[in-house]
Each structure stands twice: as C-alpha cells, then as structure tokens.
Amino acid sequence: MTKRSEAKYKLDRRMGENVWGRPKSPVNRREYGPGQHGQRRKGKLSDYGVQLRAKQKLKGYYGDISEKQFRAIYTEAIRLRGDSGANLIGLLERRLDAVVYRAKFVPTIFAARQFVNHGHIKVNGRRVNIPSYQVKVGDVIEVKDKSKEMALVLEAVSLGERDVPEYIEADHGKKTAKFLRVPTLTDVPYPVQMEPNLVVEFYSR
Structure with a gap:
C-alpha cells in the first residue's frame, strides 16, 4: 500500500467516516478510530474539538493540504465579501x-x-x-x-x-x-457532511 493510501485510509478511520465515499474505505468495515485504543475514543468532543475535527476533515478531503496553505485559503475567504464559509468552499473547489x-x-x-x-x-x-x-x-x-x-x-x-x-x-x-x-456548499457532492462555518469559527477563535 502506498504512503498516500495509508494517509487517506487513516483519515477515514480517524474521522469515523468514509470521507471520499470510496468503496474500499476501511470505515465500511470498522467505524472506530485507528490504533489499539480506537474503539474507546468515542468521548464527547468539546466545542474546540468539534471545530478542529471539521477543519481536519475539510483539509484532509482536498488531499491533506498543508496547514500554511489551508490557512491562506481561509484568510482569502474572510477577505472576500459574503459568507466566509461559502467563500472557503468556493476557493477550495477552484x-x-x-x-x-x-x-x-x-x-x-x-x-x-x-x-x-x-x-x-x-x-x-x-x-x-x-x-x-x-x-x-x-x-x-x-x-x-x-x-x-x-x-x-x-x-x-x-x-x-x-x-x-x-x-x-x-x-x-x-x-x-x-x-x-463557483459552486455553493449544496452544489458540492461531498459524501459526508462538511461544516465550513465551524472551520471559520476555529480560525477566528
């Protein structure tokens, strides 16, 4: 298995969702996280945890963009007029x-x-x-x-x-x-729910 595939499947397992909707995703068989303690990591997330998870999922979906690049996209999204979450999706899809x-x-x-x-x-x-x-x-x-x-x-x-x-x-x-x-959030065929508004909240803390 290539390094890219390992990273891709690891993200699916960590999120507990089939992020790309791929038939071979390990989440189709096991919905718990990776590692020996994966099955016990189902605790309730804090607000920060929920926002961080939303960011990791969206960032990972687009090929695990680097944090520097992703933050630059967020900065551009809030600079543009209109809803920052919608702008974020538009920039990612472009x-x-x-x-x-x-x-x-x-x-x-x-x-x-x-x-x-x-x-x-x-x-x-x-x-x-x-x-x-x-x-x-x-x-x-x-x-x-x-x-x-x-x-x-x-x-x-x-x-x-x-x-x-x-x-x-x-x-x-x-x-x-x-x-x-440029698409809106509802136009984009994400296999799982993406929450760009939570990503905006994460960075604006």
Missing part, C-alpha cells in the same frame, strides 16, 4: 487539482495533485503544474494529448462511484472540462 478530480480525469484527489504536478494538465491551452492554481469561471481544463490514454485517466473516466457536478462541463471523449461557475 483549486486546479480539485477541478481535475471533479471532472473525473483521475480517480482520487491525491492522484489529481500528482497529475497536475507532473505537467499533464493545460488551462486555456497553457500547461499549468501548480495544484493550488485558482481556476476562473469560463476556464477550459484539458488533459495533454500525450496523457489522454494513460491507464489512470481511462480508469477514472469509467468509475461509476461518483458523477461530474453541474458546475463543471466535462467531455470525456476529448478529455476537456469547462469551469462553469
């Missing part, structure tokens, strides 16, 4: 690796980050290898010609466990996707 994952060009968010890093993606015809790149409404994201027949891409396109959300228009024949609009 990340290039998130759009590549949502468009079903790769099977996991972890694979999406690596796929972008390795230069397989173009935005509006130009190669972009920065996973945190902020996609704008109307941008066209495409898999490079040489990468379109990669096994990883073909596997992802055929996955039936998730659909492409309505705010992305994907053409799996051409391996292109258009970012139509």
Whole structure:
C-alpha cells in the first residue's frame, strides 16, 4: 500500500467516516478510530474539538493540504465579501487539482495533485503544474494529448462511484472540462457532511 493510501485510509478511520465515499474505505468495515485504543475514543468532543475535527476533515478531503496553505485559503475567504464559509468552499473547489478530480480525469484527489504536478494538465491551452492554481469561471481544463490514454485517466473516466457536478462541463471523449461557475456548499457532492462555518469559527477563535 502506498504512503498516500495509508494517509487517506487513516483519515477515514480517524474521522469515523468514509470521507471520499470510496468503496474500499476501511470505515465500511470498522467505524472506530485507528490504533489499539480506537474503539474507546468515542468521548464527547468539546466545542474546540468539534471545530478542529471539521477543519481536519475539510483539509484532509482536498488531499491533506498543508496547514500554511489551508490557512491562506481561509484568510482569502474572510477577505472576500459574503459568507466566509461559502467563500472557503468556493476557493477550495477552484483549486486546479480539485477541478481535475471533479471532472473525473483521475480517480482520487491525491492522484489529481500528482497529475497536475507532473505537467499533464493545460488551462486555456497553457500547461499549468501548480495544484493550488485558482481556476476562473469560463476556464477550459484539458488533459495533454500525450496523457489522454494513460491507464489512470481511462480508469477514472469509467468509475461509476461518483458523477461530474453541474458546475463543471466535462467531455470525456476529448478529455476537456469547462469551469462553469463557483459552486455553493449544496452544489458540492461531498459524501459526508462538511461544516465550513465551524472551520471559520476555529480560525477566528
């Protein structure tokens, strides 16, 4: 098992939820946390604990973004006008690796980050290898010609466990996707409940 898979499954076990909705998640068999004391860690969380858990879950969902990066996204979210929690979700969903994952060009968010890093993606015809790149409404994201027949891409396109959300228009024949609009929380197909308002509360303590 790769280090990425171990980290991914560990997050599922720690949260006690199938965070990505994957059929192979260990939570499908064991809902308690990892480690020898996992089954006894069901105590009631404090307000701080609930907020921390919400942050860990949201941060982990997007490929376990570094704390520095995640805090920078939060800072940008509260700077923007409107609801900070909604802004936070919008900024996370505008990340290039998130759009590549949502468009079903790769099977996991972890694979999406690596796929972008390795230069397989173009935005509006130009190669972009920065996973945190902020996609704008109307941008066209495409898999490079040489990468379109990669096994990883073909596997992802055929996955039936998730659909492409309505705010992305994907053409799996051409391996292109258009970012139509910035989504709201209810638009995003999270397999589990995300609470960005608690994340905002955590950082504003």
